[in-house]
Amino acid sequence: MFYIKTVNKFPLSLSDEIILLLSEKPLDGSKIREMLDLFETRDRKVVWATLDRLVRNKLVKKDKRYGQVIFSLTKAGVEAIPKEPSFIPIPERAWDQKWRVVIFDIPEKARNVRNHFIARLKELGFARLQNSVYLTVHNVCDQVKETAQLMKILPQVKMMVVEKLFIDDWHDFAAKLWDLKNLASRYKGFLERYQNGYHHQKTNPEILKHWLKRARYEYLSILHDDPVLPKELLPPDWEGGKARELWMRLESILETYE
16 A cells, blocks of 8 residues: 655644654753753643653653653654655756646545545645646656655546646636645744744754754745646745745854864
8 A cells, every 4th residue: 555654844843742752862851851842831730741641652751860760762763753855856857847646536435545646646746726627847657657666546647738727717726726825924933933043042952953944844844735836827926935045054164063
């Protein structure tokens, strides 16, 4: 059976946030709460309950050292470190003005297979035009064919390359099909949170590194949902490029910590 991997989206759950913190080094409970509160105030009881659940699930272990309870990741916890979302690479060439259309006929009894296939199409930048009809601007027919073969549904999948779509307003068409308004709002929020740097009073290399890691997860979560459309289809005030430039600067700083 073919499965689409689970994607960790931002904001991370409290469990994922704690696991991400402990991926750097073991910490005591007060330090974990302190680090979490720098970014979002957390109820103390909720934090402790989450830690207890992680311990019960054997993702985190606790030891006593010098009179303190220290939490650290188990082997299973290391494997549960949030995975960075995948994303569509920026195309090296300009759009060839062609659309790739996928039509499929997967029966209701194979709903799980159909849902996984649709999830894969979305990962490749496709959007739903109508029931069982998806399209994208990217030349990814080979990847679609490979996915259909792995899922053993190739006979139920048809692909075509379309050179002309009769659309009156391309910007409105793309905005509705890919929900660009919501995506633009997420890019704007990312820029507002990170473009002016870290401004909390308390700071040290450990805190800055975690702040940069959270920025990475947030940016990649947005990029995971970005169909990476050509400029001909994007609104004039699109800030995806600005967000990418900001992340490249933040990433270069994060590399100095790793």
